[in-house]
Amino acid sequence: MTIETPASQKPASFNWRLYVPKSITVIAQEGYRFADFRADALAGLTVAIVALPLAMAIAIASGTTPDKGLITAVIAGFLISALGGSRFQIGGPTGAFIVVVYGVIHQHGFDGLVLATIMAGAMLVVAGLLRFGDWIKYIPEPVVTGFTAGIAVIIFTSQLRDLFGLSMDNVPAEFIAKLEAFWAARDTLALPALAVALGALGTILVLRKYAAKLPGFLIAVGGAAIVVTLFNLPVETIGSRFGGVPSTLPAPIMPTVTWERVRELSQPAFTIAFLAGVESLLSAMVADGMTGRRHRSNCELVAQGVANIASGVFGGISATGAIARTATNIRAGAKTPIAGMMHAVFILASMLALGPLMAYVPLASLAAVLIVVAWNMSEHERFRHLLGGPVGDRVVLLATFGLTVLVDLTVAIEVGIVLAAIIFMHRMAEATAIQKGVSIVEKDRDDFSDPHRAAYQARRELPKGVETFELRGALFFGAASRLNDALEAAFPPPKVFILRFDAVPMVDASGVGALSRFLKRCASHETMVLISELNIGARGVLDQMGVLAMSNVEAVSTYSEAIARAEAIVEQKS
Template identity: 60%
Template sequence: MKTLDTRRLRQIYEPKLFTVLRDGYSLPDLRRDLVAGLTVAIVALPLAMALAIASGTAPEKGLHTAIVAGFLISFFGGSRVQIGGPTAAFIPVVFVVIEKFGYGGLILCTLLAGFMLIGAGVLRLGVLMKYIPQPVVTGFTAGIAVSIFSSQIKDVLGLRMDAVPAEFFARWNAYFHNLDKFTPATVGVAAACLALIIVLRRWRPTWPGFLFAVVAGALATTLFALPTDTIASRFGGIPAALPQFEIPHIPFERTLELFPSAFTIAFLAGVESLLSAVVADGMTGGRHRSNGELVAQGIANIGAALFGGLPATGAIARTAVNIRSGGRSPIAGIAHAVFLLLFMLVVAPLMGYVPLGALAAVLLVVAWQMSDIESFRHLWKGPIGDRAVLLTTFVLTVMFDLTVAIEVGLVLASFLFMHRMSEVVELQSRVSLLEEDRDTADEPDQRAQLPPGVEAFQISGPLFFAVASRLDEVLDQFPVPPAVFILRMRLVPLIDASGVSALRQFLSRCERKGTRVILSGLREQPRRVLAQMQVVPDGKQLQFADNFAQAIVQSRLERTDVEEA
């Protein structure tokens, strides 16, 4: 019994680094991970500085975070390829905390968030993160993107003005009152760097566009003696030294005031890290340990705070770069942190020449990527309740407070869910989750009817945000993907926007695996919402069938087409 408990705990919390080393790690593996780590470090270098400046602190704070937290997340994490560090999601909350409570207040917030994340991992709450509705996630993510864009106007235009207010309306009011104080050279540098990043992303997507833009901006500013702010002119440069273990004055007496902001940091760190891990799993075919990942995020945030850094989490974009560069183990993330440390020690004096307009251009691109316009448009086509949650979360994030936005968004989504479930209860007293389409008394020969290479599953109950994520696990049960997959939906009384998003992701996975899909027995509400969100049969990859018998007939034809193809 004790052995089983130990094995179970190891499966939940053992860092993937230990698993990789135990399973065998070769010299070619090390070579690939080192190349990937170097590539990610090149991408992370300008981004870490830009995120720190946008958060209202010195650029070295971002580098310290990427080094310390990046190392700890890879060392203790539950994902093989996760890359950790500062991310844009934290900018609005960090900026406000520093403005109201000083940097010591941020340290306390980050420490509290770290302990919250460790607690969430120990309590095994990682699995609950997937129950956050998609409209809430997309709403506050898009809102954060607008906030980041708003925070960069001063450095993009080179406005000669005092500190920028944290509040959205006060900030733009200050911008409009200082528009006559813009700096043409700064506008030119920012515009040129932005254009260079866009061109490189279009024509050379594998090149580190951020780094090229920052280097080009620094060269232009230095060679032509352009009158624009640089890291050196505003912050006095970046010290070429190791991150120091140092604890500034921490206002413990204001812990209760800081608790909501700490919860927001913990929430963002947990959600973004697990979303990044899920994306990484989809790209590599692996499986992360969600609760172990939360514990690692907590350790990393405590470590970053004690070394004078910022909040940290898993970074989706840098994780994707790591995977595309060949990284397949936590060694790549550790190497990325080591390379960043070497960069800081060797080229720190040169970083002082980097113009702030170039870093602002980097963050404008980050904000655009983060806005995820396509997902916003897609969800906007969903039911009116999901649109209300999406819009409310977005507006509250932009104009008021991220903590309030998340709380209100989750409460609205919960009420919306309860309302929908109350309507379903009238139709069906028993509601189950996704289950295998087993033989039943009224259909004893169901399995016998399936042609070779055809599989069938049934969904019983509403396909809403709390069960939508399980749909993606269906294909993992087959060692060899079926040629045709019948998804029986006659027992699905309703579907929401998150359910449609999960279904679209499932269809995309089937298409990549060469599996054609037939949806049978669609009811009125699911059929209407699917059409509304443009999930319609194309006659080839996706088909609809009125019932299971018709689906079997269509599957035989599809099976023949696949064999002929």
């Protein structure tokens, strides 16, 4: 897709302004009043209440102790907000890392994880300085959805031990071997643990449905701890398995570094860096979509790198931006990155004040928390939506998902991206072959010989309250991330928006995803969208994936028909 690169993104020279943290620029440009601090503090407290049980649960599921998750939330969470390029980003341990962290600890010990996390942090800093943040956005949507759903399945299965209270010395890292081990230990099922887990799960689901503003995770975990303690139930707790939670931050440590160790850990470190980069930028993009703000992707990568280095030095685990916690931060009324920094401060205060009480938390209740996290991570609606897409996208989705669950996350990502690239080249070859058979007379040569003149002439024809935009080139995963950026200029929203598809030879699932997000945004502003001049292939994909069935979308054959239809809609709305 032909979109001019903004001057700020051109690699002519190093632009240090791209790396100034949002915490500095926001306050310098807008000032900071007591009302802002009050809003940030309240939002930080709200997020801390959500993050506290999650941090412990993720650390335990990752094969380490709960305090490691709290340390990560404090150290990495503070630095990601303080140094990052997003106004609302909340960082800390996330479910996406459970699989990788568990595998590293299983093979190389916790010292190996610390070194891998520091190495991943260094990779992220370099990636940010080289402006790789602009490239990570080009990962195809089926790849992202496939490995995210795969991780969700692995997280769910990893919680079966604590969910059913099974007695096991070791849990294998491999998916099939893990299921076999659980089945072999089925006779050790503990009904009290299952009852506590189901009670906590039910509490979370009921509160989400009927009292969404209440901290469901914390209430479920705290209630389970009270019930288990009062009735002296034979259920394993943080205290019985790990001996409690320390009430202080540990002193900085440095892992053992040798060339052989670095070589062994290079692949898991790359996986950690890749996941941290992708998830943090996805989270920042979600925040942008919710607020209309703009994040600095490369500044965000540098912040993620520094945060992971610091987390490793203090004995924490890998960290990245957390989508759900970031969304909670926005809904709680955060104004600046100070909210994210306050969230880390509140977790530290809880750790210092309530450390001894955390020993009473039942592991079964934390398993219930992670089951909800896994369900949210699965993105089942998007997964089903992509299954209705073109065959190539379905192949990429299912291959990435299957390899994530059964083989290895790194292999899944590599195979997914390569498959997507091969399928894209095949589609472009087909699209080129189709275009060769189209008479040049059937296309308006003037539209393509002088784009500026064509755009000017088209704009002169537009009725008042109507905007138009002509898409040029394949609407595929590489261009999809720029689609909404290119359409930003159309807002404040018109009554009717005309999208011209005459110069779009091919559309894939990621392109449909970006287009759908834009169309939903238009729907929220009651803007009707007319899609004109669709070729047979693009129309088939949009129809197959439900775009043309959206209530604010109509497909018309020609641009002239789109103008006439737009006039009628404007008159009707007037």
